[in-house]
Amino acid sequence: MPATQLIKTRIRSVKSTRQITKAMELVAASKLRRAQAAVARTADYARAARELLTFLRQSGETIDVALYQQRRVKKRLYIVVASDRGLAGAYNSNVFKAFARAAKADQAEGIDVAVISIGRQAGQFVARLKGVETVGSYTNFPDEPDASSLQPIIGTALEQFISGEVDAVEVIFTEYVSTLVQKAGGMHLLPAGFEDVEVSEDVKIADFEPSAEAVLQTVTIRMLESQLTQAIYSAAASEYSMRMMAMKNATDNASGIIEDLTLEMNKARQAYITQELAEITGGAEAMK
Numbered sequence: 001m002p003a004t005q006l007i008k009t010r011i012r013s014v015k016s017t018r019q020i021t022k023a024m025e026l027v028a029a030s031k032l033r034r035a036q037a038a039v040a041r042t043a044d045y046a047r048a049a050r051e052l053l054t055f056l057r058q059s060g061e062t063i064d065v066a067l068y069q070q071r072r073v074k075k076r077l078y079i080v081v082a083s084d085r086g087l088a089g090a091y092n093s094n095v096f097k098a099f100a101r102a103a104k105a106d107q108a109e110g111i112d113v114a115v116i117s118i119g120r121q122a123g124q125f126v127a128r129l130k131g132v133e134t135v136g137s138y139t140n141f142p143d144e145p146d147a148s149s150l151q152p153i154i155g156t157a158l159e160q161f162i163s164g165e166v167d168a169v170e171v172i173f174t175e176y177v178s179t180l181v182q183k184a185g186g187m188h189l190l191p192a193g194f195e196d197v198e199v200s201e202d203v204k205i206a207d208f209e210p211s212a213e214a215v216l217q218t219v220t221i222r223m224l225e226s227q228l229t230q231a232i233y234s235a236a237a238s239e240y241s242m243r244m245m246a247m248k249n250a251t252d253n254a255s256g257i258i259e260d261l262t263l264e265m266n267k268a269r270q271a272y273i274t275q276e277l278a279e280i281t282g283g284a285e286a287m288k
Helices: 002-058 091-108 120-127 147-163 212-287
Strands: 075-081 112-118 132-138 168-176 182-190
Touching (some): 075 120, 075 147, 091 112, 132 147, 147 182, 182 212
Parallel strands (some): 112 132
Antiparallel strands (some): 168 182
């Protein structure tokens, strides 16, 4: 029964693959819970930071502050957040499509494009693009970065913006909405406070001590760091959510293939038995 043995071998192979995808699904689910907690823990702070930066810009106190200066964009820096590994469904491709659209629109308007990539997949994608300058590339980036992890990235962005090397900084990442919904898109980072957000009354009536100028000098960079941190937290939650769903689908597909192969094997065995019975019956009839 060579056909049956071949099908058995295929079933064992698919079962082995199913064990791997199931394990990866469980690992992603575990990491997703931690990432969801990180997103929820910092969401209010990040939202307040955006409102505060917007309010400070609208207050007129930022006229002479370099980080708030809006100028004609001749070169834009993108911070592209993707993953180090694949097998996460459309997670990486959605980020790359969002970045490609933005970069194409800039180049059509004569705006130069520079990139800081986070994640091996992002670095490999950017390296294949023409007319895009790579300013930095980071791999094995932590899901919950601390100040030391963020400092090289935010420091490079601030230095290039203040020096006039770039005129705007955008973050391309995947916003985590729920386990089933993630949205790849962009977030404005620099110049500070120019993101279109509604300022709550709590921020409008706040008193700045010792002065708004002192707050601008000491707090703005922290607020920008919090925005980038929240984007990375959200991207991590989106990655693990999409990886979990991709591995679940792969596991379900493997189970379906095993069922089909088992049915095929049973049919092959039945056909073999039927053939043997027919041969035995034919032999018996011939001996009469």
